[in-house]
Amino acid sequence: MAVISRVVASLFLLTVSSLVSACAVTQAGPPTPLVKPMAEEFSAIQSVDPAARTPVQLRLATAMLESGKAAAASKTYQAILDREPSNVTALMGLGDALLYSGSQDEAVDAYTKAVKADGKSALPRIGLGRALIQMQQPEAALQRFTEASALDSADSRAKIGRGVALDLLGRHGEAISEYRAVLAGQPGNRAAANNLALSLALNGQTAEAVRRLERLAQSAEAPLRVRQNLALVLGLAGETERAAMVARIDQSPEDVASNQRFLQLIRSLAPAPAKGGEQT
Numbered sequence: 001m002a003v004i005s006r007v008v009a010s011l012f013l014l015t016v017s018s019l020v021s022a023c024a025v026t027q028a029g030p031p032t033p034l035v036k037p038m039a040e041e042f043s044a045i046q047s048v049d050p051a052a053r054t055p056v057q058l059r060l061a062t063a064m065l066e067s068g069k070a071a072a073a074s075k076t077y078q079a080i081l082d083r084e085p086s087n088v089t090a091l092m093g094l095g096d097a098l099l100y101s102g103s104q105d106e107a108v109d110a111y112t113k114a115v116k117a118d119g120k121s122a123l124p125r126i127g128l129g130r131a132l133i134q135m136q137q138p139e140a141a142l143q144r145f146t147e148a149s150a151l152d153s154a155d156s157r158a159k160i161g162r163g164v165a166l167d168l169l170g171r172h173g174e175a176i177s178e179y180r181a182v183l184a185g186q187p188g189n190r191a192a193a194n195n196l197a198l199s200l201a202l203n204g205q206t207a208e209a210v211r212r213l214e215r216l217a218q219s220a221e222a223p224l225r226v227r228q229n230l231a232l233v234l235g236l237a238g239e240t241e242r243a244a245m246v247a248r249i250d251q252s253p254e255d256v257a258s259n260q261r262f263l264q265l266i267r268s269l270a271p272a273p274a275k276g277g278e279q280t
Helices: 002-009 035-045 050-066 070-083 088-100 104-117 123-134 138-151 156-168 172-185 190-202 206-217 224-236 240-247 253-269
Strands: none
Touching: 050 070, 050 088, 070 088, 088 104, 088 123, 104 123, 123 138, 123 156, 138 156, 156 172, 156 190, 172 190, 190 206, 190 224, 206 224, 224 240
C-alpha cells in the first residue's frame, strides 16, 4: 500500500489546480475579445489620467491571465507594482501568473510580499500554500493553509488546501475530515468531493472512493480529471477492465494500454493487501 499511496498522492500535485483556477497557460495568440478592448482602453488613458491606470491595468491583467496569457499578465501586474509596490491585488495576481507559468520561487516571493502587505487577509496565505504544494513542501504549505483558515474559517480553499497538504504528509484521516467539513457546508463543492475520494483511496477505503468518483463522473459537468482519477483508483484496486473502459472515454487506445502497463507495474511492486477486507 505504501507504493500505491505514493503514486496516488502524487495526483494531488497534478490536481492542486482545484484550489486555484483551471486556466491553461499559453504564451502566444491573438488578443481575446475581452483583452483587446481593455488594452485599447488602457492605451487611451495612460497619457491622460495616471490615477486611472491601476484599475484598468488590473482588469486587463486578470483578463490576460484568464485567457492563458500568463507572461503578458505578469508584465502588467509588475508595471502596477513598479508604481505601487504594496498593491496586494497586483501582488496576488503576479503570484498567480508566475505559479501558472511554473516559476514557483518567484511566485512565493510575490505571495510573501502580499502577506506582509496585508496581514489580515487569508488570500495571500492560500496563494503561498498553493505554491509550496507545487514545490513539494507540504509541511510548510499546511502551516500557511492553517493560518489562512484561522483568518477566514469560511474560506473552503484554505480547508481544501489543508486536506491536500495532510494527504501529502500521509495523514489521510485528518485530510478526510477537512474535505468532509467543506462538503457539510458546500455539498456541491466538486474539488472537495474529488479530493475526498482520492483521500479515501489513499486510506485504503477503495470501495467508497470508487462509489464517490462514479457519482461525480456521471455528472454532465464532470471534468476530465474526475474520470482520470476514477480510472486510476479502479486500476489500483485491480479492476483493470473497468479502469480501461473509463479511460477510453478520453484517451486513445495506445494511451490506455500504456496506462494499464504502468498500473500493473505499480500493483506488482505493492505488498499484497491484508486479509479481512477494507474498512469503509
